[in-house]
Amino acid sequence: YSLLSIMESYHNQIAAILGHGLQNLNNLSSASTCFDCVCVPRISLGDYLARIRTHSDCTDYCFVLALIYIDRLLLNNPGFTLSKKNMHRVILTSIVLAIKYSDDFYLDNEVYARIGGVSLAELNYMERAMLCMMRHELYVNSDLLFNYIESIEIQYQNHSLLIISFDAICFYTVSYTHLTLPTNREV
DSSP states (O other): OOOHHHHHOOOOOOOHHHHTTTOOOSSOOOOOOOOOOSSSSSOHHHHHHHHHHHHHHOHHHHHHHHHHHHHHHHHHHHTTOOOOOHHHHHHHHHHHEEEHHHHHOOOOOOHHHHHHHHHHHHHHHHHHHHHTTTOOOOOOOOOHHHHHHHHOOOOOOEEEOOOOOOSOOOOOOOOTTTTTOTTTTTT
């Protein structure tokens, strides 16, 4: 399998990873946050990610960063929980941050807000809130990036659901001689 073919299907895999933990949750999170919407969105996580990918013209590499950012958000904020009411907005915000941090070109927040189905004011507020909740830690070192990519590759090869724990990020050391760090033009 090529890294490109793995990354092309990543939006469905991240939706499965994130959605797996939400199957048994009710529609309410423990405490209301700026990421909570009034009602559960009707669009599936996979379709929502596909919409963002199609209309934002971002690299697939941003989806890997977004998953890392969501893990950081949860690790730094033990009282924050993902729910059916906030998942779409958390995903949108983490992808916007990833795009701005890693891609050479990005769109105005007004465009991302329209793509994500939120107002510009809401997206701006969520972006600031997530940055603070992540302690402004957007940099991802290559070891962590390769661990996530390796996990995705294993999942893709096994055609099974990979569950990445949001409680702790514990990965094993692997040889990365067969993987190269993706550039904006490779994904």
